[in-house]
Structures are given as structure tokens and as C-alpha cells.
Amino acid sequence: MEQKLDLKKGSLESDYSRVDEITSGMPRKTRDEYIESVERAITRWEDWGISIFQTLDEAASESNMALVEEAEKMIEQDVESD
Numbered sequence: 001m002e003q004k005l006d007l008k009k010g011s012l013e014s015d016y017s018r019v020d021e022i023t024s025g026m027p028r029k030t031r032d033e034y035i036e037s038v039e040r041a042i043t044r045w046e047d048w049g050i051s052i053f054q055t056l057d058e059a060a061s062e063s064n065m066a067l068v069e070e071a072e073k074m075i076e077q078d079v080e081s082d
Helices: 002-017 019-023 028-062 065-077
Strands: none
Touching (some): 019 028
């Protein structure tokens, strides 16, 4: 899960660091929309990871296998499945 999160965020952060190159020649509105979409995607992946970690922490503290299964489903679905 951590590797999946790191790979997805790394790719998005790479796009974000190259935003001037990627968006050169785009109209300002399109450029702004692209930047916002990358920022939203990064946030969705961060929130996804945090949610899974919280679910696993709760599962461990309560010895709750149902929460472990829920976390596994979240990992399988990931952000792009929403």
C-alpha cells in the first residue's frame, strides 16, 4: 500500500514540478485547471493513505478483523476506482 501511494504521489508530484513545461502554450484558464486537478489528485491520494492507516490502527487497537478487511478493500479499490 505504501509503495502504491508513493508511486502515485511521486508521479503526480513530478507532473506538478514540471507544470511550467507541461502547460507552456496553454491558455491561462486551462493551465490553472490543470494545476488544480493535479493538486486535487495529490490530496485525494494523501487522504486515501491516511484513511487506510487510520483504519488499520483502529483494527489493531480493537483486534477487529472486519476493519482489516475494510482496509484491504480500500487498498484494492484505490483512489482511481472512486
